[in-house]
Amino acid sequence: MSEGLKTSEEIWLLLGEQLKSFFVVRVRDHQTAEDLLQETFVRIHAKLDTVADVQRIRPWIFQIARNLLADHYRAKSKEAARLAELVEAAPDHEQQLEDVVIGWLPRMLELLPDKYREAVELYKLQGMSQQEIADRLNISLSGVKSRVQRGRSKLKDVLYDCCSFEHDRRGDLISISRNEDSAGNFDGKFEE
Numbered sequence: 001m002s003e004g005l006k007t008s009e010e011i012w013l014l015l016g017e018q019l020k021s022f023f024v025v026r027v028r029d030h031q032t033a034e035d036l037l038q039e040t041f042v043r044i045h046a047k048l049d050t051v052a053d054v055q056r057i058r059p060w061i062f063q064i065a066r067n068l069l070a071d072h073y074r075a076k077s078k079e080a081a082r083l084a085e086l087v088e089a090a091p092d093h094e095q096q097l098e099d100v101v102i103g104w105l106p107r108m109l110e111l112l113p114d115k116y117r118e119a120v121e122l123y124k125l126q127g128m129s130q131q132e133i134a135d136r137l138n139i140s141l142s143g144v145k146s147r148v149q150r151g152r153s154k155l156k157d158v159l160y161d162c163c164s165f166e167h168d169r170r171g172d173l174i175s176i177s178r179n180e181d182s183a184g185n186f187d188g189k190f191e192e
Helices: 008-027 030-050 056-075 079-089 092-111 114-125 130-137 141-164
Strands: 163-165 173-178
Touching: 008 030, 008 056, 008 092, 008 114, 030 056, 030 114, 092 114, 092 141, 114 130, 114 141, 141 163
Parallel strands: none
Antiparallel strands: 163 173
């Protein structure tokens, strides 16, 4: 994926959605995520010519994103600064694995039936409350809760059908491998 990423535009086209998902999942606020994404690309654009090894550009980009996220948490409060330290302290390998999985989310969400996909996207990616979703979709709060829970369960199923995950004794993710019977392109369908 890193090969040929020489301009900010190429990086935007290939990694923009992954970076946006990276921020949305962590800050749970769509506007804040957009701001962090924009600042990430300002920094990428300013420093892109300093990258010596094009093969390492993706980890470099996500390090910028992690640093901006840490700065964001520090600015919010002391408690948030402690969370930022946890983000900074995460092993680089583990963070890269997590970034890969987060990058899969948009494609995986497309596999969900519309009613589950919409509820999960509004709740998890756009940061809406479940009550706001109920009002927007004109359904009951319990209906929203059910759709979000079932949608998350279906996402988990497709992820575990695709890949195997290895964890250490503490439960930290240490490797991901594609299952032999999975093409890894998430072209399966869910049943209602």
